[in-house]
Amino acid sequence: MISAERIDTLMPELNSARNSQMYCRVGAGRRPRTMLFSAKVLVILIALFSPPVWTHAEPPLNSQLDLILRRELPSDHCISIQVADFNTGKILMERASDQPLIPASTLKVVTTSTALQVLNPDFRFATEIYIDGARNGSVGNLYIRGLGDPHLVSEELFRLTRDLKDRGLAHVRGDIVVDESYFNPGKPLDENEKLGFRAYHAPYGALSLNFNSIKIIAVPSSKLGEDAQIIMDPASEYARLEGRVKTVKGSKPLQTDIDRRVTKDGHEIISVNGSIGSDAPIKGRYINMLNPGLYAGYVFKEFLLREDIRVDGSVIKGNAPKNASSYMDFYSIPLGALVYWLNKYSNNFMAEQINMAMGAQVHGAPGTREKGLAVIRKHLEACGVKEADYSISEASGLSRNNKISAAAMVKVLLNTAYDFSYNAEFMASLSVAGTDGTMKEKFTDPQFRRRLRAKTGTLRGVNALAGFGVSIDNRPFVFAALVNSNQKNPGFINYADRIMKAILQVPMKSTK
Secondary structure (H helix, E strand, O other), X not given: OOOHHHXXXXXXXXXXXXXXXXXXXXXXXXXXXXXXXXXXXXXXXXXXXXXXXXXXXXXXXXXXXXXXXXXXXXXXXXXXXXXXXXXXXXXXXXXXXXXXXXXXXXXXXXXXXXXHHHHOOOOOOEEEEEEOOOEOOEEOOEEEEEOOOOOOOHHHHHHHHHHHHHOOOOEEOOOEEEEOOOEOOOOOOOOOOOOOXXXXXXXXXXXXXXXXXXXXXXXXXXXXXXXXXXXXXXXXXXXXXXXXXXXXXXXXOOEEEEEEEEOOOOOEEEEEXXXXXXOOOXXXXXXXXXXXXXXXXXXXXXXXXXXXXXXXXXXEEOOXXXXXXXXXXXXXXXXXXXXXXXXXXXXXHHHHHHHHHHHHHHHOOOXXXXXXXHHHHHHHHXXXXXHHHEEOOOOOOOOOOOEEOHHHXXXXXXXXXXXXXXXXXXXXXXXXXXXXXXXXXXXXXXXXOOOEXXXXXXXXXXXXXXXXXXXXXXXXXXXXXXXXXXXXXXXXXXXXXXXXXXXXXXXXXXXX
């Protein structure tokens, strides 16, 4: 006869086995998947006729989590979730925490943690200026060599131009040569849609400007039926606008069809056609540029001309020769500040640029996606993450081939939080619930506002959050919640958000 007490001792093993499965809500019964009955029996038989092997106790708040998941997680959705005490690392609740799921942009937690640890928060990206044939304020060719600055925007390029003027540069007799050799970039990986005009599909490059995008602005005419003024910012010889945007009655926002073609010399002609209401607010639309180096070089030339620095030649691609003279190095803001903008606004371009820069720094130029991912994998290993708990294809979270478990995310977050050398910069980069970044419109209710600092992740059928929070009884915790839909052609979902709202209402101090 098997005693009830003996069977009770087997429950932790069965619960642990259940937690190793993907936690989904299925069917009308709305019950979680567990192991097949035969597998359960096998586990019990092995345990009965083997020496006792004790596993970790069920996390103390799992019963509350089960109630939340039954209420908030619909059918045909899966979750990997873990919540741990911030101070001790003790797991407070979890379900399928070792199951890798698509993280979307929460993967940037891993990318930025790696970058801050490997490069350090004070790291600055350089843009190098070389010259030849210098004499009396003029140079022959001027070479601008990019080293991957992910935040070289118009304002920074203008400041670089002013620095050159302050050094006495007055005349470029030859060409402006753009050197992109520091990176060998791949294309953005997006299985959801074909690469097109959108800014988040911008190509990468060692010399890049404005996240490799331009802003198109339409200013309505004061008279109905007349053409709106179309403005390209920044303007340069690289791209040219054509087409017509008609001014119509009302406040209808800009509606456009955009097309483009590339000329034989690599320039872009952008066709913009559509309409805008006469009372519509002036709002721009960002589209990506196909040739990062030439785009940056032509805007650079435009800025030089505005500063009365004469340029006789054109803008061409090439590498700075070894015998060229170093003229000036221009540095970005520190990495700690770059990560702030990357995570707050989930900038895919910045994540990929930093990933390739890490690869070049650690494994040598040219920087590639795979070299950077090798650095990230090593960081995951140092955080105690097993190879089976993740697979990564790129660094921004855009690809659906990325998979990572909630437990792996929590390990990265705890290691980051406990590392004094960069934890402050990382924590400051996370969006604050109901306040800023990608969480400005989330958790706005006063009972939730400012109680989470987290990275969001959103793709069709994917909703994820990972970061830090404080419970209703003022206990700090670290968490990761990844929800994936198993439906065909899913839309955008918000179940991770809803689950975290419920968790924020669970008292946690009693679990000490």
